[in-house]
Amino acid sequence: MPITLPETLPAFDILQTEGVMVMGENRAARQDIRPLRIGLLNLMPKKIQTETQFARLIGATPLQIDLHLIRISNHEAKNTAAAHMEAFYRPWEEERDTKFDGLIITGAPIEHLPFEEVTYWDELTRIFDWTQTHVHSTFGVCWGGMAMINHFHGVKKHMLEEKAFGCFRHQNLAPASPYLRGFSDDLLMPVSRWTEMRQDEIEAVPDLVPLIASDEVGPALVEDPAHRALYMFNHLEYDSGTLKEEYDRDVAENAAIEVPVNYFPDDDPENMPTNRWRSHAHLLYGNWINEIYQSTPFDPNAIGTGHW
Known part of the structure; x- marks a missing residue:
């Protein structure tokens, strides 16, 4: 089955050329089935790139x-054309009466700030609380996951002395988890952050279930059953060239940056990177969508009520 997108959204043509099943809104409206309603709260500067990455997976x-x-309702995007935002995005305040089967909350390049100093923190915490009554399952990614786990459980983020940047080996801690169905015992995962969550602090919270972690860069995926949420601190959704774009940007700006670890063949930035995480990205988001489908109420109005 396809993902429904506006035919004028840039991701529509990109995904169609890749063989992803996409369907225009008019055609979808004629089908006599209930699609899963998934929201993407996009906090990243490059909106089009990010929305395409997640649309590709789900x-x-x-x-x-x-x-x-x-x-975010009162936050103006600086790196995406206003016409794109006006055409395809709705502020959360206009969606707050909508019930969602799933919601993805992306990262944001503001990890150096304490959570409370983020300009839209008040609205974001209202969104976190709103998910408990209006969203069946929430997926917080990178800074979005760090912010959610801090809001609900007080787990702190910690600044790193050096940026965790590259592709790092991770271990599957819970092979029986339905979210890790089909996963290898270990996997490579793209990482790009100046902060970390700590495994011992997560394990100290009885309600949290660690799913994937790395000896080098710490916890990566955590389940929060009580809040019907997953927290991913890394970037399985990244394209093959996303870390290269970050590296090239910092080099061009003369910023202090190391070559991303275990990313370029022979660690040589002149070589094109090889994608070694794509299959696990599709597995994870496919498993998440499947778990939503298996458990969400048929009547969307029942989402968040506990009665179905």
Whole structure:
């Protein structure tokens, strides 16, 4: 089954050329099934790149997905054309009465700031609380996951002396988890952050279930059953060239940056990077969508009520 996208959204043509099943909104409306309604609260500067990455993954499942692009209500995007934001994004305040089967909350390049100093922190915490009554399952990614786990459990983020940057080996800590169905015992995962969560602090919270972690860069994926949430601190959704773009940008700006670890063949930036995480990215998001499908109420109005 396809993912439903506006035909004028840049991701529509990109994904169609890749073989991802996409469907225009008019055609989807004629189908007599209930698609899963998935929201993407996109906090990243490069909106088009990020929305395409996530649409690619959730659009690869056998289910029809109705994707809603959401933005912070009173925050102006500086790196994406206003016309794109106006055409495809709705502020959260206009979506707050909508029930969602799933919601993805992306990262944001503000990890150096204490959470409370983020300009839209008050609205974001209201969104976190809103998910408990209006979203069946929430997926917080990178800074978004760090912010959620801090809000609900008080787990702190810690600044790193050096940026964790590259592709790092991770261990599968919970092979029986439905979210890790089909996963290898270990996997390579892209990482790009100046902060970390700490495994011992997560394990100290009885309600949290560690799923994936690395000896080098710490916890990567945590389940929070009580809040119907997953927290991912790394970037399985990244394209093959995303870390290269970050590296090239910093080099061009004369910023202090090391060559991303275990990313370029022979660690030579002149070589094109090889994608070694794509299959696990599709597995993870496919498993998440499947778990939503298996457990979400048929009547969307029942989402968040506990009665179905």
